[in-house]
Amino acid sequence: MTKKNILIIDDDPAQQEITGEHLLLTGFTPLHALGCAEAFDLLQTHMVSLILLDINMPQVDGFQTMERLRATPATRAIPVLFLTSLDRQSLKIKGLELGADDYVTKPYNSFELIARIKAILRRAAPAPIKAGVISGDIQAIGLSELLQNLAQGGRASRIILPEISGKIITADGNLLLIRQGIHTGLEALLRLLLMARGSFSVHYDQIPEQLPEPEASIFSALLNTASRVDQLRSAAETTGQENPLLTLPPQGSSEPEIDLWQAQFPLPLFTLITLMNGGVEDNMNLILKAIIEDRILCLPASAD
Structure with a gap:
């Protein structure tokens, strides 16, 4: 069975080494990041089953890192255990409210830490799926x-x-x-x-x-x-709606790539940019320009 990767995000190399040894001895594969940016670089190349996250780090602290993890679709579901020397009750509550699965303070008992990690992984494990x-x-x-x-x-x-x-x-x-x-x-x-x-x-x-x-x-x-x-959604919001329903005036938009789909209008903005053959960012820019010049019209948002 493949060993599970556990990512340690902590700016203290000594703590990284100690925690990594505990993980190795119990059958896990530790990955090491000294901060938020390094962690996200690792997450692009490794599948991670759980993250151990320190709070008191320079530049981007643990709470800010947690917010980014939960705001990013690719990392939103990864369980996180705060592992920190800060033991104030208010900080524990904040960590859990941000979406952490557990909170352990340093110095920790290695057997308790591993037990908590295994408990989180059991809860996070996908339900068995039958063939079919x-x-x-x-x-x-x-x-x-x-x-x-x-x-x-x-x-x-x-x-x-x-x-x-x-x-x-x-x-x-x-x-x-x-x-x-x-x-x-x-x-x-x-x-x-x-x-x-x-x-x-x-x-x-x-x-x-x-x-x-x-x-x-x-x-x-x-x-x-x-x-x-995210950039495409932000661009769409410049129309005043998240995904406006678009229609064409009788004369069309004067853009062949858009007018090719005239028979299918009205169309949501994101449907149109994905139907068109060009790159989606180029398609978005072309459509927004046509909207500004009234060559494409945004229908009013539904009242419900």
Whole structure:
């Protein structure tokens, strides 16, 4: 069985070494980061089962790091245990309110720490999945959350998203294939995350025998696309709505790439930028320019 990676985020190298030894002796693989930035670099290349997080660190403290972990879709579900010399009750409460799973103060009893880590991992473990298929509404669970669950489980799986022409194949926490329409790779993943509607089905242990090398780990791919998704959502909000419903005037927009989809209007903004063939950021800029020039119209937001 593959050893679970546990990431230690602590600016004290001596404490890193001590805690790392305790983890090694009990069958875990320790990863080491001296601060927030280094931790997120590691999270792009390693699948992490749990994070041990110090509070009192320079530049970005543990609470700020925790907020970023919970705000980032790719790391939101990773369990976090605060491991710190600060034992004030108010700090424990703050840590738990930010979403930590436990709080242990230094100096700690190594047997108690390992017991708490194992308890958290038992709670976080995905429920056993029988062979076959599960299905549902992707908006109810979220594509990012679904992928994270599959990463934690590690089983080979094939995800089908019929309404948005999506297909994803995963195994051992890696993305082996990502497709959305004619698009592949991270560009396809970005489009799927932006569209994320309709039904999905997950088929376990049903993947082709011959596939290319993994494109990326699931966590790395989600981290790499998260900032692009955030930037696109911020750009959309300049219209005054999160995802405005767009329509065309009778004469069209004078943009061939947009007018190609005239028969399908009205369309939500994010649907339109993913239907168009160009890069989604370029598509967004083109559409926003047309909105400013009244060559595309935003319909009023629904009153409900």
